[in-house]
Amino acid sequence: MKLDAPELLQSPLFEGLPPEAREIAEQAFRTMVYRPGQTIFEAGDSGHALYLIRSGRVKISHCNLDGKEKVLAYLNPGEIFGEMSLVDEEPRSATATAVDEVTLHALYLEEYWGLVRRYPQVAHNLARILARRLREMNHEVEILTFEEARGRIAYALLKLYRHRYGEPTARGRRMGLTHRELADLAGTSRETATRVLNQFHEQGLVHAESRAIEVLDTEGLENVLYDL
Incomplete structure (x- = not known):
């Protein structure tokens, strides 16, 4: 091939x-x-x-x-x-x-x-x-060391988005990702990841399903990450 x-x-x-x-x-x-x-x-x-x-x-x-x-x-x-x-x-x-x-x-x-x-x-x-x-790793160590769960989840979603993970949609980018997989990336529990995703969903930042997450508002996730 x-x-x-x-x-x-x-x-x-x-x-x-x-x-x-x-x-x-x-x-x-x-x-x-x-x-x-x-x-x-x-x-x-x-x-x-x-x-x-x-x-x-x-x-x-x-x-x-x-x-x-x-x-x-x-x-x-x-x-x-x-x-x-x-x-x-x-x-x-x-x-x-x-x-x-x-x-x-x-x-x-x-x-x-x-x-x-x-x-x-x-x-x-x-x-x-x-x-x-190496730059990404240094940034990630800082985020995972000091940020609370909301910041960690926001960072993990933004990282996937910037790496063009998943497929583009009319509203953003849809990622075939379970809550467990996202939790593993963010260094938190699945229950915490689900709770935070539900909050993001209500705020219009993402559309969360059981096995897929559509990122809708990257600027809003950036605001979460940097507590703006």
Whole structure:
């Protein structure tokens, strides 16, 4: 299965590359399919590849010292993950799991360096991706450390929205997300997430269903986050 142009355009890894780079990229990537719930890699595994999501959703998580899972992100088609392994060749720092049936394109270390030799912009793009995620992580630590539940839930929804998670609608963006999944992202309980979502629903910030949440008012969520 080959990569197609929309997938390449969605990935910041290929930003600024000339059209002829597409054929080289098609030869460099390998395609893999995972069943719902199947582990793609675990924290501590050797890392030799990054992955571009062609279809399906991927959950990124890790376990705390007490063994409790902390969900770091839900990723959509067009996004990449596992890229740190191409930089430091250290073991995986998190676990990646297929939420539903997932098709991935894997770029292994040797092929990555082959692309970099032809197109140095790829290495620059990867550095920008890592820098952006580091900034997000620093911001998230601050939010999860100091914000109350409403701020945490608002932040988690805004983060998903900015990463174009889900599908655009006439009113905003609809995300296939359960209350439990949102609670895991926000570092709170499912009961608390449901209570806060009901408040947001009444305020017109979101339209909350049992297995989907439609974000309607990002400015209103920003106001919640920064207590405006």
